[in-house]
Amino acid sequence: MRAFKICLALCVLEILVLLGMYAISAMPLIFGREITIIARPVDPRDLLRGNYVRLGYDNLLSKEQIAAGTKIYAPLVPDNRAGANGYKFESITTQKPGSGLFLSGEMGAFSKPIFGIEAFFVPVKKAKELERELASVGALVTLGVSESGKARIKSVSALDKGVKPALSKAPKE
Template sequence: MSDKAVAGGSRRALLTTAIVLLQTLVLIGIAVSFYAIGWFGKDIRVRTVPVDPRDLLYGDYVTLGYEISRLNPSLWKDTARKPERGQPVYVVLKTGTDGIAQPVAAYGSKPAPQEGEVVLKGRIDYSWSEEVFVKYGVEKYYVPEGTGKSLEDKASRLIVHMKVAPWGQAKIEGLEERS
């Protein structure tokens, strides 16, 4: 066997190893980013209005609509452009005296939060002159089978406890019923 054949084979093996290692690192990165929300995220609570559909693969889930998903256009602080469908949006939330987070501003790029504020990243679903509707990626919450209907009945009394990471991604920690 020639030296060129041996060198070509070792390069191929090195390239294959590098590709497998890169794929493994990407998968680990995805998993770590999800857990990092819990490690570094700030706690917030928001009011919901759920609807109870069913997913054949995953079972019961509740579709959650949030008060913070309907923004007054006066909260939009990005003067360079108007809110457009599909555009990323960063909503600044501040916890009120009742313990519930309320939107205080919305930007097209990530602002620096002040003390006591959290920046939640979302995407504009649609907007018009009266309201801007935002989706945050936490509108679906899977529940034990058979419990979705009871949550639907409590829709007006639910509070969602979630963690928001410093980069704006959120994850639901649980639901609680308010009195």
């Protein structure tokens, strides 16, 4: 009986830990500020992970060499092309901004910044449809951004045809 109680307690603890992890990752979506950013689709399908829209963003290059695993920040500046709540990345830095809106992340391998907004998973039919739409006009990404700079994607849609994305070439993979 004692072993059963211990096993039950461990199962409940495991479930609570998983629920806590989910709640923490959902915080920017629930309580964060909603903004929009212009992006471009990059390779929308992966045979191992399924259908999703992988996104590339401009101005995510650092002026300095930053080691993989280093905490990074990307200050955001208003961008009217992305709508009323539109923003764009200003740069990447290792110094946390004192004020203003920013994203926090980590420098990944090959000097690729990781902010948790690089991919948006969608159902198979929607992924193929979105791929066709975004290929010609670019993407408008709606994010939830917390005060600490954590961000999550709320939605991805096609840019209006009149908007000029002015995006640079796709990043090297």
